[in-house]
Every structure is written in C-alpha cells, then in structure tokens.
Amino acid sequence: MTEKILVLGAGAAGSVVTNKVARAFRQEIAKDEVEITIMDKNDMNVNQGGFTFLPFGLYTPEDIKRPRKKVISPRVKTAFGEDGEVEKVDLGNREVTAKSGKKYPYDYLVIATGCSADVESVPGLSSDFNTFYTTIEDALKLGESLKSFNKGHLVIMTPKMPIPCPGAPGKFTVLLDSYLRYVRGEEVRKDIEISLLWPTGLLGPQAYDDVATPVLEKQNINVVKNFGLSEVDEGKKEVVAANGERTKYDLLITIPPHKCTQALVNSGITDEKGWIPINKNTLQYQGAGGSYDEVYALGDAGPAEIIKTGIGTHYQAAIAGQNVINDIRGNGEGAKVSYMGEMGCPFVGAAYTESTRGEAYIPTWSYGRPLEPFKAIRLGWFLYRMYYYIYWDAGLKALM
Numbered sequence: 560m561t562e563k564i565l566v567l568g569a570g571a572a573g574s575v576v577t578n579k580v581a582r583a584f585r586q587e588i589a590k591d592e593v594e595i596t597i598m599d600k601n602d603m604n605v606n607q608g609g610f611t612f613l614p615f616g617l618y619t620p621e622d623i624k625r626p627r628k629k630v631i632s633p634r635v636k637t638a639f640g641e642d643g644e645v646e647k648v649d650l651g652n653r654e655v656t657a658k659s660g661k662k663y664p665y666d667y668l669v670i671a672t673g674c675s676a677d678v679e680s681v682p683g684l685s686s687d688f689n690t691f692y693t694t695i696e697d698a699l700k701l702g703e704s705l706k707s708f709n710k711g712h713l714v715i716m717t718p719k720m721p722i723p724c725p726g727a728p729g730k731f732t733v734l735l736d737s738y739l740r741y742v743r744g745e746e747v748r749k750d751i752e753i754s755l756l757w758p759t760g761l762l763g764p765q766a767y768d769d770v771a772t773p774v775l776e777k778q779n780i781n782v783v784k785n786f787g788l789s790e791v792d793e794g795k796k797e798v799v800a801a802n803g804e805r806t807k808y809d810l811l812i813t814i815p816p817h818k819c820t821q822a823l824v825n826s827g828i829t830d831e832k833g834w835i836p837i838n839k840n841t842l843q844y845q846g847a848g849g850s851y852d853e854v855y856a857l858g859d860a861g862p863a864e865i866i867k868t869g870i871g872t873h874y875q876a877a878i879a880g881q882n883v884i885n886d887i888r889g890n891g892e893g894a895k896v897s898y899m900g901e902m903g904c905p906f907v908g909a910a911y912t913e914s915t916r917g918e919a920y921i922p923t924w925s926y927g928r929p930l931e932p933f934k935a936i937r938l939g940w941f942l943y944r945m946y947y948y949i950y951w952d953a954g955l956k957a958l959m
C-alpha cells in the first residue's frame with residue numbers, strides 16, 4: 560500500500576515540509592511505498608519577505624522569486640494551476656478537490672495555503688490602496704510613488720491584527736526614513752511628515768517594542784499606538800479613527816487586514832476567527848467539528864494566536880515533517896517532536912546608505928521564553944540581507 564502525503568500550498572511552509580519528507584523517503588518513493596503531492600494555484604514561489612525592500616530598490620523582483628519546480632524536490636508530484644488550486648477540503652473523507660474538479664485522496668494532509676489581503680473589509684480602502692504587502696507589482700508601484708513624493712504627510716497604517724510578519728511595517732518605516740533622508744536627501748526629508756498608525760499597544764513583544772519605538776521616534780516618526788480604524792475617506796484624503804479623529808494624509812500606505820484562504824472557509828474547517836484550528840504544540844487539526852491527527856496546518860493559515868512569520872513557519876514545517884516521517888516509520892510516541900513556539904521577527908534599525916551603516920538583528924523567542932533585550936548590529940544587517948539568498952538554497956531545502 561502507498562502512503563499518500565498531500566501538501567496544500569507550495570509557499571514557505573509547504574516547500575519545506577515537502578522537501579524534508581521527500582529527502583527522508585527517497586527510497587520509499589522510488590519503490591512506490593510513499594507518494595508526496597504538492598498543490599498550488601500557481602507555479603512561481605515568491606518570497607514575500609522581500610516586498611519590504613522592493614520599493615527602495617534593495618532587491619529586484621528576480622531576487623525574490625523562483626519557479627516552484629526549481630525549489631521542490633523532483634521526487635514530488637506537483638499540481639500547479641487549476642489542478643493545484645484547492646477548492647474543497649473534506650477532512651471526513653480524506654479528500655481534496657481542485658478547481659479543475661480533480662480529486663486527491665490522502666493519508667496525511669498538510670495545510671499550508673497562507674493568507675491573503677482583505678482590502679474590502681475596510682470601508683473606503685479600495686479606492687486609495689497603496690501597499691508593499693501584497694505583490695511584487697504593488698511594491699514596485701509604491702516605490703515609484705515614493706520617488707516623486709516631495710512634501711506632505713506620509714501615513715503608514717496597519718488597521719488590524721493578525722498580519723504576516725507584524726515587524727514588517729516598522730522595518731518598512733525605518734527603511735523609508737533612511738531612503739528619504741540619505742538617498743533623496745535631508746532637504747526632501749525635512750518637508751515630509753511620517754506617521755505610523757498601529758492597532759495595538761506594542762510594536763511586538765515588550766523587548767522588541769523597547770528597541771523599535773525609540774528608533775522610530777529618533778527618526779522623527781510619529782508613532783500612534785492603539786489606533787482603531789473606522790474608514791478611509793479618499794475624497795478628503797483622511798483616515799477616520801474609531802473615535803472620530805481624522806488624520807489628513809498626502810500618501811496613505813496600508814498594511815491590509817488578512818484572511819485565511821476562502822476555499823478553507825467554504826470547506827467549513829476554520830475556527831470562529833476564520834483560521835485553521837490546531838493544537839499549538841503538535842500542529843495537528845483540532846476543530847469544533849472534530850480532531851484529525853493526520854492533518855497538520857502550518858504557517859500563516861494557522862490560528863490567529865500563533866504569530867505569522869516565515870521564521871516560525873520554518874520551524875513548524877520541519878517539526879510537522881519530522882512527525883509525518885516518524886509516524887509512517889512507526890517510530891512510536893517517544894519519537895514525536897513538539898513545536899515550542901519558536902518564532903522570530905527581524906528588526907531593522909537603519910539601512911546601509913552612504914551616510915549610515917546598516918543595522919539589524921534577528922530577535923527570536925518561543926512559548927514561555929520571552930524575547931530578551933537586544934541591540935541592532937551591523938552583522939545583523941548583512942545576515943538579514945543574505946537571508947533572501949540563503950532562503951532558496953538552504954531555507955526551502957529544509958535545513959535547520
């Protein structure tokens with residue numbers, strides 16, 4: 560009998576788990592004892608983390624994308640396009656249906672379809688939506704707007720959590736200041752007011768906020784925390800807060816609210832907040848309608864309570880992959896590995912320009928081990944810049 564492993568989504572989590580399991584079972588795959596199939600709605604892997612840098616020309620689109628076929632093990636069956644776009648997940652019958660109508664039965668299922676922008680959920684936003692958070696094209700378009708922005712109020716707004724990489728809006732704001740101040744020049748920067756509107760009381764864990772807030776304020780950025788949004792009034796170019804306060808803007812940059820893949824919501828397998836419910840240690844499916852030990856959910860598709868970052872996603876994929884391997888090998892309960900909340904979010908203190916040394920750090924923390932105080936350093940900047948190349952050859956290959 561062939562053990563069928565089906566992975567939904569070939570982004571960060573899906574690629575890692577697939578490559579890990581394919582490497583472990585290379586002999587079993589050759590003998591048809593194990594089969595791994597990965598599905599995705601398209602055939603291009605885009606590393607979204609690079610979007611933050613694109614508007615400032617710090618990476619090119621080519622740096623942050625690769626054809627999926629080049630980063631997925633050739634031992635894996637792939638379904639990209641209509642045959643790979645998930646339309647329905649039937650946990651009871653262990654079957655997934657694609658948009659084309661093709662059906663995929665499975666013994667093990669890994670849900671890794673990420674999340675997507677929910678622009679329509681914010682009144683007025685779609686009529687003035689500028690962002691670096693969604694696509695390469697949107698990030699480049701924003702870069703063009705910034706090149707010709709000479710004076711006025713630049714507002715960077717995050718209306719609601721959860722979003723992927725809650726550190727990215729702050730990083731973007733630091734890079735923006737470096738760009739305006741040192742690339743465009745102090746003469747331009749002095750005529751531009753920058754505000755960061757933020758929905759919670761902290762920019763991350765306490766120790767992250769302790770570093771990030773003073774850095775932003777030193778760069779003369781107005782940080783507004785606990786900001787609640789009511790609507791965007793595009794006609795008046797104003798952001799209207801829940802308490803009625805209005806903030807005038809000349810260029811509004813929005814990090815939109817995010818939602819889980821609609822096909823999973825339609826399949827009735829999401830929780831009351833609209834995300835895939837899992838045990839936070841085993842990463843196995845635990846919904847109101849039942850628990851399914853053969854089903855894992857990873858990365859941005861997971862519950863709102865687990866912070867959505869590529870770093871956390873990588874750990875989750877490695878751990879779920881190991882447990883699928885253990886289970887098929889019959890290694891027993893003692894071999895099981897647990898996700899302990901390993902998480903991280905890069906911090907940027909300054910870009911590398913003619914006038915500044917780049918400064919960054921990759922702070923990490925886990926369940927019950929809060930982030931410790933840290934300082935942005937030069938090596939951190941180079942490591943973070945290199946990460947976008949390491950990602951393809953080591954990250955996605957499931958190296959820990």
Ligand SMILES: Cc1cc2nc3c(=O)[nH]c(=O)nc-3n(C[C@H](O)[C@H](O)[C@H](O)COP(=O)(O)OP(=O)(O)OC[C@H]3O[C@@H](n4cnc5c(N)ncnc54)[C@H](O)[C@@H]3O)c2cc1C
Nearest residue numbers: 568570571572600608644645672673724858859868869870
């Ligand atoms: C602007 C930005 C900056 C970021 N910066 C960082 C950073 O510096 N550090 C960090 O650790 N993390 C960062 N992240 C977060 C990181 O990119 C995500 O946490 C990570 O990509 C999540 O991996 P995933 O596999 O869950 O989702 P994804 O990587 O998004 O992959 C999901 C895949 O599912 C596919 N899919 C979706 N719907 C369907 C469907 N119906 N059928 C089939 N396939 C489908 C998609 O095409 C995609 O390939 C950033 C994110 C953004 C947006």
